Amino acid sequence: MTDLRSPDETPALDDYVNAFGQEFAAAIADDAAAAPSLARPAQARKLRRRLVRFGGIGVATLAAVAAVVVFLPILPSPGQHDVVSGARAKLGKPGMILHYVISTGIRSGPSESGPCAARQTEIWQTTLGPLRFRTLDSPEDPKCGRSMLADGTFTRGPIESSSEPGRTVTYYPALRKMLVMTGSSGTLTGGLPALDPANQSGAGELITTLRRLFRERRLRELKRGREGGRDVVYLVGKVDKAPGTKSTFHLKYIVDAQTYAPVRLERRMVTRFRGVGYASTSVWRFSKYEQLPVTPANETLLTIRPTGPVKITTKTLDEFRADAERRDAQNEANRKARAKARTK
Amino acid sequence: MDLEALYATESKTLLVHLTHRTADPQIALDLWAETFAQAYASRDSFRGSTDAEAGAWLHGIARNLLAQFYRRGTIEQNALRKLALERPPATPEVLAEVEREAGLQELRRDLAGALSSLTPALREAVQLRVVDELGYPEVAARLEISEVSARARVSRGLAALADRLDGTALQERTA
Numbered sequence: 001m002t003d004l005r006s007p008d009e010t011p012a013l014d015d016y017v018n019a020f021g022q023e024f025a026a027a028i029a030d031d032a033a034a035a036p037s038l039a040r041p042a043q044a045r046k047l048r049r050r051l052v053r054f055g056g057i058g059v060a061t062l063a064a065v066a067a068v069v070v071f072l073p074i075l076p077s078p079g080q081h082d083v084v085s086g087a088r089a090k091l092g093k094p095g096m097i098l099h100y101v102i103s104t105g106i107r108s109g110p111s112e113s114g115p116c117a118a119r120q121t122e123i124w125q126t127t128l129g130p131l132r133f134r135t136l137d138s139p140e141d142p143k144c145g146r147s148m149l150a151d152g153t154f155t156r157g158p159i160e161s162s163s164e165p166g167r168t169v170t171y172y173p174a175l176r177k178m179l180v181m182t183g184s185s186g187t188l189t190g191g192l193p194a195l196d197p198a199n200q201s202g203a204g205e206l207i208t209t210l211r212r213l214f215r216e217r218r219l220r221e222l223k224r225g226r227e228g229g230r231d232v233v234y235l236v237g238k239v240d241k242a243p244g245t246k247s248t249f250h251l252k253y254i255v256d257a258q259t260y261a262p263v264r265l266e267r268r269m270v271t272r273f274r275g276v277g278y279a280s281t282s283v284w285r286f287s288k289y290e291q292l293p294v295t296p297a298n299e300t301l302l303t304i305r306p307t308g309p310v311k312i313t314t315k316t317l318d319e320f321r322a323d324a325e326r327r328d329a330q331n332e333a334n335r336k337a338r339a340k341a342r343t344k
Numbered sequence: 345m346d347l348e349a350l351y352a353t354e355s356k357t358l359l360v361h362l363t364h365r366t367a368d369p370q371i372a373l374d375l376w377a378e379t380f381a382q383a384y385a386s387r388d389s390f391r392g393s394t395d396a397e398a399g400a401w402l403h404g405i406a407r408n409l410l411a412q413f414y415r416r417g418t419i420e421q422n423a424l425r426k427l428a429l430e431r432p433p434a435t436p437e438v439l440a441e442v443e444r445e446a447g448l449q450e451l452r453r454d455l456a457g458a459l460s461s462l463t464p465a466l467r468e469a470v471q472l473r474v475v476d477e478l479g480y481p482e483v484a485a486r487l488e489i490s491e492v493s494a495r496a497r498v499s500r501g502l503a504a505l506a507d508r509l510d511g512t513a514l515q516e517r518t519a
Contacts, residue, residue, distance in 0.1 A: 016435075023429060
């Protein structure tokens with residue numbers, strides 16, 4: 001968008017108008033990219049006629065943006081190709097272990113939500129091939145983070161979990177309890193941050209989902225800028241109605257301009273409830289990101305190794321599910337009993 | 345329809361105009377953002393060919409939204425939602441600059457003078473919100489009504505005042 005800064009003494013307002021103008025331009029470019037390109041031939045002809053008739057720079061620019069977006073999967077510009085390829089490669093080559101630290105927050109308005117929504121997770125995970133990972137998940141405020149264990153008891157504080165095909169381990173250091181679940185057909189990814197809210201236990205896992213979006217060429221370079229003293233590139237994309245939901249989400253993936261390492265990922269989601277739309281933004285900030293070679297020493301990073309005595313409970317996935325169902329039924333019965341007692 | 349050029353030439357003018365018509369920078373910003381989103385959504389309906397016609401068309405969309413706001417006391421942001429677009433939160437500096445650009449202090453003085461023509465219920469609501477600059481929750485508490493009713497009452501009051509305070513502005517802009 002054109003810089004609207006004028007000699008008038010309204011720099012904050014001019015910046016605001018410019019910022020919204022950029023968001024608006026990106027949104028309509030996204031929308032144009034999402035629309036079927038052959039669905040509105042009359043409009044395309046009309047646009048072409050106007051381009052010829054006016055030759056206006058503004059029209060040409062808008063049309064060029066739309067064209068780049070629509071055809072990006074086929075004909076990326078050289079600069080975009082470099083960034084998109086680099087950022088994609090940075091998410092993992094075969095035979096590597098990714099090690100990264102993420103802070104998670106949620107923003108439903110101008111400010112981020114309270115400290116209990118903020119978590120920090122340190123993650124080690126394999127790239128490509130069968131997914132194996134270990135996470136150390138800590139609430140940023142130690143008073144938060146109340147979690148229910150698979151056996152129905154509660155704990156606070158950090159939780160360590162690891163998963164590989166057929167075996168998932170959850171360790172609660174404060175209780176010195178370890179729950180081992182066997183019998184799942186694949187790797188359960190519930191311990192990993194998930195980008196796709198409709199698929200928490202599957203492909204919603206952050207890195208896998210980003211990699212898929214790159215593969216489907218749904219992320220494109222929007223602009224370059226500076227954040228935290230370094231040059232960054234903003235990649236944006238839109239994912240229509242996640243399967244099983246009525247939500248559309250917009251992604252802003254910010255990577256380091258030199259190394260292409262992730263800096264921040266934002267998922268803005270608009271959900272509709274009783275005809276009213278609600279927008280919230282989940283933010284994942286990467287404070288550390290490195291790729292490690294798979295060596296015997298680094299392999300140990302993928303498993304939990306508590307020191308000292310630990311109480312270990314091992315059950316199959318079906319047994320855990322049956323326990324959970326029994327517990328839910330008991331809670332429901334208790335709730336009904338309490339309600340009945342209140343009415344007497 | 346060159347929306348980029350339209351935004352560049354009309355965005356600030358439209359914002360100032362909406363602020364003048366609502367006496368509330370926050371509401372004006374909501375209407376302003378929705379106006380551009382609706383312009384994009386209904387771009388196929390534009391039949392003109394000149395910049396002036398595009399400007400008039402845009403202000404026509406704003407006028408319809410303003411009329412809806414006056415009628416309902418709320419701003420539907422359907423077009424923004426379809427684009428998954430939100431206007432950024434405005435800082436106090438931005439709001440102050442919008443107010444200054446729109447000459448809102450002067451407008452508030454005029455409003456105070458014109459309030460006597462309103463019914464007591466509307467007068468009190470507009471007085472509290474626009475002249476005394478209380479937030480809607482406080483207006484609602486003072487009037488002992490819900491916040492939704494407070495918004496509706498303020499918007500109806502502003503609608504009643506709008507023509508006599510700024511009767512020619514919209515016609516000039518959309519002519």
